[in-house]
Amino acid sequence: MTSYLDYDLLERTPRQTDPYDFLIVENFIAPAWFKDVSADFPKTPGAGSHPPSELDLRGHFAAMMGELEGERFRKAIETKFDLDLTGRPTMYTVRGAVRARDGSIHTDTKTKIVTVLLYMNEGWEADGGRLRILRSGADLEDYAAEVPPNGGTLLAFLRSDKSWHGHKPHEGPRRAVQLNWVTSRDVVDREQGRHRLSTKVKQFSRAIFGG
Secondary structure: OOOOEOHHHHHHOOOEOOOOOEEEEOOOEOHHHHHHHHHOOOOOOOOOOEOHHHOOOOHHHHHHHHHHOOHHHHHHHHHHHOOOOOOOOEEEEEEEEEOOOOOOOEOOOOOEEEEEEEEOEOOOOOOOOOEEEEOOOOOOOOEEEEEOOEOOOEEEEEOOOOOOEEOOOOOEEEEEEEEEEEOOHHHHHHHHHHHHHHHHHHHHHHHHHOO
16 A cells, blocks of 8 residues: 555654654655655645645545545554544645745644644745744744755644744745644534635635636
8 A cells, every 4th residue: 555654754753842742754755755746736726724625636645635634644643742632533724825924923723632734845945934833922033943844844743822833924835734633523614614715715716806
């Protein structure tokens, strides 16, 4: 069975605890598969987060997402963060681009247990758009780590009241998938519904005004 993800590399990567629990795995999408998965990355109607129900998921990208939502990856994350995610639902969204106003400092909502970000840009030269693991909610320059958003890099962190993160402004293409384990199915329905409405509005706007 094909595996798009490098679980051995994930296993060898230590969990960081300063300033909160996180880990960064470069090349988590196996380099031998990255171009194929990237070629099947879905088109998105503008910036923002888009739910899978509103996108044309196919090929290697769809297969990789199936693997990310599978038992093997869940167990690997449970082991890394010493927690039990049995029965906790997942949800994910896809981003193809960011706006200049995106990236403000935040911790993620309390309904999220673990956040996983998987970056799918073939290279990244820009100063902006590099997510930072922050020591507080007040200073973007006070960071413990900076995540290169390229080449199948994985960031995973345990959500808490101090899981501050953000990035310097960037506008333009920036491919990423965000997957979360959340507290209940109601959270999935509510959040995916919100993203679904936003995507439909962007699709309508693009159809009417172009761009």
